[in-house]
Amino acid sequence: MYSISFEPESLLPRERLLEEGAEKLSNQELLAILLRTGTKGNSVFSLANRLLSSLESLSELKQLTVQELQTLSGVGKVKAIEIKAMIELGKRINQSEYRNMEQILSSEKLAKRLMQDLADKKQEHLIAIYLDTQNQIIKQETIFIGTVMKSIAEPREILHYAIKYMATSVIIVHNHPSGKPRPSRNDDQFTEAIKKASDLLGLVLLDHLIIGGNQYYSYREETDLL
Structure with missing residues (x-):
C-alpha cells in the first residue's frame, strides 16, 4: 500500500524502468515518464491514457503537430515540444541503425x-x-x-x-x-x-x-x- 503523501503513479514507472528495463514498460508508462506530471484532477497516468486513446495506433503519435498535441487536455506547449523532440530523436536513431546495417x-x-x-x-x-x-x-x-x-x-x-x-x-x-x-x-x-x-x-x-x-x-x- 502506497502512502498518500506522494504520487506512486509518477514514481513507479521510473522505478520499473531502472529495475526491469524500458522494454518492460507499457506505452502508457513510457509516456507518463515523459509527461512527468498530471493536471489538477487528472493524474499523469490518466493524461497519458487519454492521449493514447485518442489515437488509432501508436504510429499516429509522430504525425501530430505541436499545435495538435496542445489541443489535448493537460498537454501544454512545453510538453508538446518535448514529445515531438522525443519522436524525432527516435526517428534519427532508427535511421542511423539502418544506415549502419546497410554498411554491413x-x-x-x-x-x-x-x-x-x-x-x-x-x-x-x-x-x-x-x-x-x-x-x-x-x-x-x-x-x-x-x-x-x-x-x-x-x-x-x-x-x-x-x-x-x-x-x-x-x-x-x-x-x-x-x-x-x-x-x-x-x-x-x-x-x-x-x-x-x-x-x-x-x-x-x-x-x-x-x-x-x-x-x-x-x-x-x-x-x-x-
Whole structure:
C-alpha cells in the first residue's frame, strides 16, 4: 500500500524502468515518464491514457503537430515540444541503425550482427529485413516467435509487410536454439515456398540466413535455391 503523501503513479514507472528495463514498460508508462506530471484532477497516468486513446495506433503519435498535441487536455506547449523532440530523436536513431546495417549488408556480416540478438534465444525467432531498390533497409520485422513450421511461417505473413513497406527485396533470418545452423527439410521447403511467392510479387529473396550459436548458414552461399 502506497502512502498518500506522494504520487506512486509518477514514481513507479521510473522505478520499473531502472529495475526491469524500458522494454518492460507499457506505452502508457513510457509516456507518463515523459509527461512527468498530471493536471489538477487528472493524474499523469490518466493524461497519458487519454492521449493514447485518442489515437488509432501508436504510429499516429509522430504525425501530430505541436499545435495538435496542445489541443489535448493537460498537454501544454512545453510538453508538446518535448514529445515531438522525443519522436524525432527516435526517428534519427532508427535511421542511423539502418544506415549502419546497410554498411554491413553481406551474408557474413549481417549474420554476425544478428548473432548478438539471436544466438542465446531459447525459442526460434523469424525475422524479415525489407530493402528498397538501393539495398537500403526500410524495416526489420520479427514475424513470429516459436517453432518454425510451414503451418506457422506462412509466406503471406512475410509478404504482407513487403507490400506494406513497398520493398523490392527481402532477407529472411531465423535461429536454431540447438546451436546448429544446418537447415532441416522444413527449412528447405519454407525457403522454396518464400522464393516462389516472392517471385510472383516481383520481390527478390536475397537470402535466408540461419543462426546457430556463433555460426550461420546462408542459402545464397550454400545452395542454388536462390
